[in-house]
Amino acid sequence: MRILVVGAGGIGGYYGGRLLEAGRDVTFLVRPARARKMRSSGLMIASASGSVELPSTPVVTAAELKSGGTFDLVVATCKAYDLPGAMDDFAPAVGPGSLVLPLLNGMRHLEALDARFGANAVLGGLCLISTRLEDGGRIAHLSDVHRLTFGARSPAQGDAVRRVAAAFEGARFEPVVAPDVTLAMWEKWVFLAALAGITCLMRASIGDIARAGGTGHVLAMLDECRAIAEAHGRAPSESFLAMSRGRLTDPDSALVASMLADLERGGPTEADHILGDLLLRGRAVGLSAPLLEAALVAINAQANRAARAAD
Incomplete structure (x- = not known):
């Protein structure tokens, strides 16, 4: 599964880094300044659950993404107020069979994502974690909790959720498939x-x-x-x-x-x-x-x- 993580802050950097650590095909969509930093120093996670340095971290900017093809899964980790711009940025990565997994809080973002990409493409999701992006770019995991809950918003998404669960299996965080993610x-x-x-x-x-x-x-x-x-x-x-x-x-x-x-x-x-x-x-x-x-x-x-x- 080809995975695009939108953002490499405390949330996106942590979960995306754990997936990259587990050998998954992960690319981070970031702003140009963050891309330059990650290309030079990679991604670092400091955690009681296991620290890791990932010197080779695939990154892409919005301009570069336009010619990069589509992804199987787009994990959106931006703040709610950044979502309109983020959707414009990652839209080229969403093809007919792509899935979008938002990890935003609240519910209103689902309406915006459904309108842009179609409700069948958008899963439900949330995370329970405490992280901090430090000045040097290192991600500090501040507790022993790193749960990522996701699931189907309709029965038709059952197979899609199983594919995502298989991609997350073995990564060093706690993936949870919710029977009622809403x-x-x-x-x-x-x-x-x-x-x-x-x-x-x-x-x-x-x-x-x-x-x-x-x-x-x-x-x-x-x-x-x-x-x-x-x-x-x-x-x-x-x-x-x-x-x-x-x-x-x-x-x-x-x-x-x-x-x-x-x-x-x-x-x-x-x-x-x-x-x-x-x-x-x-x-x-x-x-x-x-x-x-x-x-x-x-x-x-x-x-x-x-x-x-x-x-």
């Missing part, structure tokens, strides 16, 4: 929206919020997110909710959403894709989510302030 994506969305919403609203970690007496606010925000998912026929399981409540109320936790780091450094965030889209889906079925809405207002207000300061 539910798995909704569950992650619920957790992530609650985490991002509360840590960005409070500008603090989960532990700091819990120790300040904010546990009730955290659980209320989680329940707002759960109610929206349930109203759309994707009720999170009780075991998932129990896990989420435990992680989101742990007074010893240093957990924060990456969205908070994006916000604090004045960069773009996925707030509209993660929080805004969930709010819109709630309103569409008559549900209000005041804490989630307050979090989105706080994020947008801070972004407006940063934009004025930059001017």
Whole structure:
């Protein structure tokens, strides 16, 4: 299977690097500056699960991809706000039999990908991992969790999922074929929206919020997110909710959403894709989510302030 990984940051670089390490036919689609760096120094992963240096790393830019033929699988790992440009970049790699596996958060990206490439070509997917792309280009894997969950969004995609599973088998991460990948994506969305919403609203970690007496606010925000998912026929399981409540109320936790780091450094965030889209889906079925809405207002207000300061 010929695999194109869109992006070589913390997510794409890690999973693509693990597939390359396992001998798979992997090429990275990256921007010109990143391509020059990778062509000179390759790809490095530092991980408790096994570090690896990959000096010969196949890379391609968008301009070069236009004459490179199509791929069997395109793994999209960009941020949601970069997806429109990324689709333009990797479109030449998608042929009649190609599959697209997005690892973005939320659900709205599926609509854009379906419209561009056809729903039959687009699988469902998500990942559970903590990584950091360091200044020198090395990818630091920050925990022992590196799960990549994927699956069919329709029965017609069953054979395609089995082909992807075979390609992932033996690579040094945890591939999981979900029997209901759409539910798995909704569950992650619920957790992530609650985490991002509360840590960005409070500008603090989960532990700091819990120790300040904010546990009730955290659980209320989680329940707002759960109610929206349930109203759309994707009720999170009780075991998932129990896990989420435990992680989101742990007074010893240093957990924060990456969205908070994006916000604090004045960069773009996925707030509209993660929080805004969930709010819109709630309103569409008559549900209000005041804490989630307050979090989105706080994020947008801070972004407006940063934009004025930059001017």
